[in-house]
Amino acid sequence: MRLDMFVITADQVDSRHRADLADEALSLVSSAAEGRLALPPDRTAGDEVQALTDEAGAALEIVLALLRTGSWRVGLGIGPVETPLPADTRAARGPAFIAARDAVESAKRRPTRFSAAGDDGAVQALLDLLLALRDRRTAEGWELFDLMEAGLRQQDAAGRLGITPQAASRRALAAGIRLDQAARPALTAVLAAADAAADPATRAPGSPGVGVDGED
Known part of the structure; x- marks a missing residue:
């Protein structure tokens, strides 16, 4: 059985020359999600962290919190996750995890350091706009x-x-504070709609929602 969810995979920027920030990121993810995670967030490989939630608002807040630090590249996978869920996020499986893996790799080549996979491209486009606004703040x-x-x-x-x-x-x-406050509920609605419609198993890198433009 599968359940549509959001997977956030984050990879630390320039980890070879900076202190390991994974534990700090795990605390940040938990705080941003405010109890809306399906499983506790996990360190997966090296300095990489991963979170799983079925709530669009939580997924958005996690993505924004990580990117605000400037220390993470973030991939968002939208789609099915195998159930029943295991005890640990790193042990969970499903197309949404594959999508998040593709997305975090794509994020390394995007100026916003964010990529989404598993939707029709709307999440990427709208979040890029909000991230560009925040980058100038x-x-x-x-x-x-x-x-x-x-x-x-x-x-x-x-x-x-x-x-x-x-x-x-x-x-x-x-x-752009008022624009930011108005954009987030609308983005949450777009994420929820993408979650309802997504089938990441059919998407490959370069498809809508897994764009790769710009340089990191």
Whole structure:
């Protein structure tokens, strides 16, 4: 029996010359998923980590959290996973895991360091747009973003930061915070639709959803 799910496989950037960040990434994945993982996240091979979830929102938040660090290339596989699930993510099997493997390899050649496999290409295109927006965000923009994500109104966040409401408004606009907040629910819906329709077993590298353009 198979169940459609999301597999996230992440490979550390420049791991030969940097400290091993896998344990840190596993904690980050668990925090981003907020209890919505099908199994505990795992280190698979070397510095690679993997997570499994059946919730589109959790998959999106994991991908965004890992990519925000700048330390990971991330592949997202969408499609069937064999059930019953084993005790460990690294022991699980199914076309979604193969798709995630293809995707993380593709991510090494993409400027966003992200690739999706198992959909019609919509997830890739839309997430690339959001990632491009986030890539231009300054440290000050992220500071305001985090306060607003924590539930503060923009005016209250301005007070916390010691800036005027007008300055906060300009910072929010430059950081694309409202666009980011509007895009994520829409992306979650696109991911959920892709999960319902996906058959990664029929997709190969270079098919829609496994694009390879740009250089890392």
